[in-house]
Amino acid sequence: MNRRKALKVAGVAAMVAAVGAEAKMAVEHMNRMDMKPKDPAKMDKGELKHSPLVTIKEKDAKGYTLIEITVGQGGIIHPSTPDHWIDFIELYADDKLVGKSTLEPEISRGAASFSLKLDNVKVLKAKAGCNLHGIWTTSVTL
Ligand SMILES: [Fe+2]
Incomplete structure (x- = not known):
């Protein structure tokens, strides 16, 4: 894997992790009553x-x-x-x-x-x- 591709993969992984954290927080709130x-x-x-x-x-x-x-x-x-x-x-x-x-x-x-x-x-x-x-x-x- 060349450097550019490695950076792209790392960037996508970071985005997935960030979206995953937000999704997890949304689920935490969604399953509970206010x-x-x-x-x-x-x-x-x-x-x-x-x-x-x-x-x-x-x-x-x-x-x-x-x-x-x-x-x-x-x-x-x-x-x-x-x-x-x-x-x-x-x-x-x-x-x-x-x-x-x-x-x-x-x-x-x-x-x-x-x-x-x-x-x-x-x-x-x-x-x-x-x-x-x-x-x-x-x-x-x-
Ligand atoms: Fe309690």
């Missing part, structure tokens, strides 16, 4: 266990604000066992995906943090995927 608390002011135990808690921390010298997301609120922490765990957390700024964390069972719990420039952002949205109980979203208007 969930939200019936009444956000009065969440039950299951809703508290799954709804992401978004905490906006301090802005650093470069203008990035630390955003902490934990899954579980009101002292209830979502479990992280081999068959039940939070497998991803995503953060959206005005509906644009700006951060994603993929989590493993047992060793990771449902928590992630990101640093963002929030100057023109109006709404932050955190999504947490439970492998058994759907995708839970919390929105924060700034």
